[in-house]
Amino acid sequence: MENLNLTLNEKEVLLFLEKKGTASPADIADGTSLKIENATQASFLLEEKGLAEVKDEVSEKYRLSAEGVQYAQKGLPERQVLNRIDGPTSIKDLQEMLSPQMVGIATGWLKRKGWASVEKGNIIPAADVCETDDEIALAKLGETAVPLEETGIDQKVMKDLVKRKLVEKEETKSRTITISAEGQKIAASGLELTEDITQLTSRMLKSGEWKNKTFRSYNIDKPPKKVFAAKVHPYQRLIDQMRQIFLEMGFTEIKGDIIQSSFWNFDALFQPQDHPAREMQDTFHLESRSQLPDEYVETVCSMHEKGGDIESRGWGGKWDSDVAKRNVLRTHTTSVSIKHLADNPEPPVKAFCIDRAYRRETIDPTHTPEFEQLEGVVMDRNMSFANLLGCLKEFYHRMGFENVRFRPGYFPYTEPSVEPEVYIEELGWVELGGAGIFRKEVTEPLGIKEPVLAWGLGVSRLAMLRLGLKDLRELYQSDIEWLRKSPVCKL
Ligand SMILES: N[C@@H](Cc1ccccc1)C(=O)O
Incomplete structure (x- = not known):
């Protein structure tokens, strides 16, 4: 078998993945003696050697904002206004019934959605308006964030609700590490959980301890770090x-x-x-x-x-x-x-x-x-x-x-x-x-x-x-x- 030069950490991660198939760095840290950073670092090294694959994913989830929660219960401002009136009504009267702020928001949306027209300070409702997609969507969402697919809400409708600040988008990044077929093979061939020696000390030489150790070999294919020596300006x-x-x-x-x-x-x-x-x-x-x-x-x-x-x-x-x-x-x-x-x-x-x-x-x-x-x-x-x-x-x-x-x-x-x-x-x-x-x-x-x-x-x-x-x-x-x-x- 090719000498892969696995470090102790890499071996630990590989053995863990052999059992689990796929895991997050946190899972690996839980199941081994490694810290999350070390588990991550070892995973990337394994990936470089073709023994595992590291995948980063960003998942988007949606939940109602405080304002959204309010409207999910009472209806959107434009719906609230429409529910209150059955013919042309003056904005002034409406402001007394609801709040001026609420009427302000509602008027804009009533016009934009074509639910009513505004003439000389009066709101004139159009014919009956059935429940619309945004209202249905609002009703489906709650205060816990869920991925778009689970809501069954159309992407455009969701985007508009986010723009209206009734829905908040939450982005979470997740990383998973999956063992490759090659990785499985290596893990199955039996990995000894011993640390290879990287430095030979005089103590090891004197005691003869070095005879029982395995040494980490150099990877002479890896390009070395560039060194920029001081020199006279050209x-x-x-x-x-x-x-x-x-x-x-x-x-x-x-x-x-x-x-x-x-x-x-x-x-x-x-x-x-x-x-x-x-x-x-x-x-x-x-x-x-x-x-x-x-x-x-x-x-x-x-x-x-x-x-x-x-x-x-x-x-x-x-x-x-x-x-x-x-x-x-x-x-x-x-x-x-x-x-x-x-x-x-x-x-x-x-x-x-x-x-x-x-x-x-x-x-x-x-x-x-x-x-x-x-x-x-x-x-x-x-x-x-x-x-x-x-x-x-x-x-x-x-x-x-x-x-x-x-x-x-x-x-x-x-x-x-x-x-x-x-x-x-x-x-x-x-x-x-x-x-x-x-x-x-x-x-x-x-x-x-x-x-x-x-x-x-x-x-x-x-x-x-x-x-x-x-x-x-x-x-x-x-x-x-x-x-x-x-x-x-x-x-
Ligand atoms: N002093 C000239 C160059 C020059 C030197 C001496 C003799 C003739 C010409 C220059 O600066 O361009």
Whole structure:
């Protein structure tokens, strides 16, 4: 016989059912040493093994309400009124005979049932009305609840009486357990009422007692309970991977302030003071102001106004140092790169920054006001456009994107400018940020003499593609179900 691994409780229930066939948990508790809860639990386990069947039933019973009892004796209000009159009668007179409340109820029902009409304050009875179904039903019911079948009352009539609150419905739940044929067989084969051992103790081993015991075997077919181990957030894992790649490529990680002056966020990057990106609707402006770095104010001002001493015309107009002092939440991490270069103007510099930037975006599936950027700069002698493309290609390849291409782009601070794109099977070419070589208008005023390759790549976009998300917000919401499901590594 198959090892069913019955617990002592299951055996007790099975033996009890062998005699009774069907029983309620309370019956089982009465007839065995078990409590109702244990009897129920054992019954469900037996059901799982096909040895018994547990059935839950809800039974409905009906009885008269207090109001119903009253009308069962004296008749429904509409009947009481009808009995009192034999022709048109004024409601006022009736109210004196019966109570105003009773007449109120009766009038409604008389009209609804077509037993009488009401005209100018008088009730005019129709021809004789025989006893109706609801009256017959009322007479049949009592104060003890009975199932519908036993009353012989039509379901619709009963429902109406319940609605009229003359009858109350009582629901009782009952559970019965019936032994199955298989259960009978097992019970008949003789069950020993001994408890199997689930845990082997050192005492049993020492005394040798274990030799006379039977052991409960494991059910290796049963799926184990899932364990959700703590792990790094998938988005953070991806960010760490990108950081690792740049470190391996010989870059140094840099950090900067979230709050930046407009000077470092815009002016030092040769972004004109009337550039639309600086407007309130695009940028989070703060009330505070920053000191400007004295050593660069003049050169940056001159570059904006007239192109400094190089072959450039600048933007023209007046450059306003007050505008440059205004603090903003950095709109790109390029503000961190450019400050780092100003502080370290001697080649070589190979730095990256992977951090948060802020823009006033309306939140939707592809826009959030906070997002991550992966920023990088390379400054060295003889750096060329080809080096820039090679560097980015290398990064994307290491991230696992085979196909990378570059579209021409535009940024006020780079020339030439490109927008790198990677090819994704279901999506086609996906744009992932911007890159270029810093213009002389950017590097000259800060005393940087060598060419600078620069890029700012979207991180969350890439994460979405990687993690198969349709909505950027999911990256930041930490939905526990999604987190549990996301694998630690792709197999
Ligand atoms: N700062 C640009 C990206 C960029 C960085 C560096 C050079 C060129 C472009 C952006 O936020 O979109």
